[in-house]
Amino acid sequence: MLGVNDIRFFIALASCPTFSIAAKQLNVSASYVTQKLKSLEEKLGVSLIERHGRRLTVTEHGQLIIEFGSDIIQKMATLEESLRASKNDLCGHLNILAPIGFGDKKLSPIVGEFKKKHPGLTLDLILSDCPSWDDYPFQPDIMFYIGELNQSSLYRMVISSTRRVLCASPNYLTDMPSLTKPEDLLDHNCIILRENNEDVSLWRFTQLSLGKSCNVRVTPSLTSNVADVVKQWALSGLGIINRSEWDVMTELSEGTLVELLPEYTLPRVDIVALMATNQSARSRRINNFLDFAKEKLQEQM
Template identity: 45%
Template sequence: MISTEDLHFFITLASALSLADAARKLDVTPPAVTQRLRLLENRLGMRLIDRSGRRMVLTDEGELLAVHARRICDDIGNLSDTLASRRGTVAGHLRVIAPLGFGQRYVAPVIAQFRALYPEVSASLMLSDRPARISDDMWDLMVHIGELRDSSLVSRRLAPNRRILCAAPSYLARRGEPKHPEELLTHDCIALRENDEDVTMWRFTPRDQGTPANVRIEPMLTSNDGGTVRDWALAGLGIISRSEWDVAEHLHAGRLVPLLEAWTQPDADIVALINSRHGRSLRAQRFLDLLHASTLQQPWLPGDSEQSRSGKRAQGSGAAGSTARASAG
């Protein structure tokens, strides 16, 4: 006999790159995964996975089991969701994936609030610098920032988010302020590696609708953690192109200075991707509504209202720019 736990285990295993990867996803040791797989194969009397070296390949029987396991687990989940919805209950397990920094700062508190509102819901939050690589069997809702490569995914815009080129006053005092994107080639640039994007190609469009400029930077420092990249810039180590949500407070305080303000970079709007198989549940929809209400307020911007936030942002940018230019002489 196969239990639903066996099916969930094999679904995770089938979507993993290796036994070690499956162990990380299941939060167990690799030997535990190997032992459980062996027990399942012995119970069924067939080999489900061919293991050669570090790679693993599903056998024909393994492929068949994976397909039917997903279908059965989906049906059970959909049935549970339908019954819960009919009695007006928000229940079940919610799985959310979000980028590292944004997830820690803005998604995790919403999950805590959601749990307080709906105590019959359990939730897991996975933070990743490459969320798009995670199998759709692992999530109900994914928060994504930046270019969306797969347009077939159902999405909902949570909040606008500009990319801002900036640096610390101490860096500008030492190296001067670039006046044109091409001058970035002579500056120390810091790049954030995330979402498998081409992070060394910085694209600019002039506000006066002139000729765009694409600059292939040679970063002096790189990291997959946005907080590290921001902190390097705050320390005066170079120029960064970062999301407004991550640098707005530092721009307002003058710790970072906006650069090339006559140019814009592609926006990196914050969106929620909804899993077509798992994201239609009542709990997922209620969480999405709560997350949208929270992020739409753009809590990363200073001030209590949109109007005051915009005014303070402009004031802060102007003051920061004056400070930088004065420091640069």
């Protein structure tokens, strides 16, 4: 008979592309992962994972464990949480999915601080260059999304918003044409971060003094799906970037990047949390984390 720990193990394994990555996530050896999986398959008499070289594929039987097991774990966590509610303790587990740059720089300290406040809670922060609710074998409790949100059946909560900044290194600007209006960007090297499914090459401006809007479609000289790569290219003098202020605040204060076209604004960008259920149906740990993250992020933005 499967135990709760067996289910947790298998769901964690199924979320990883290789045994070695699963071993790191579970903080055990790769041989332990292999033996544990073999033991589960022998106990159940079915194959749960197929190996294709180093890659792992979950079988139909494995998918059943994920589907029903996730519900069991959720109900167990809810039971524990209800039993501890009288002591105002939070327990159980939170799966949080977020973009890499935002998750690393802004969200990870908040997750750590929340864990200190609630030691009975376990949290898993999964970072992706393009987070998607349906791309993981487990269901996230919360997915953070930055930017324009396409049609979604998920419940949405705006956590904060951030200003976008056009910037480049002083070295880049030395030998390049003057930049006094958005249309001048067509004569410059623009660096683009591919994120979510947005039209990232269309840069939209509003002139502060006149309230006049202007859209410019830039042709990127460099593109990447990793925010730190894009910023490093800008710091190396390779072009102009359009980034969230929180991502370049340190560089702007140090002068290694300088803000361009300050008389124009770029649209503010919402930081959104997505959940599968409405507030009344969500667990206390989800609602408490959302309130905590909202308070902390609004202090910083």
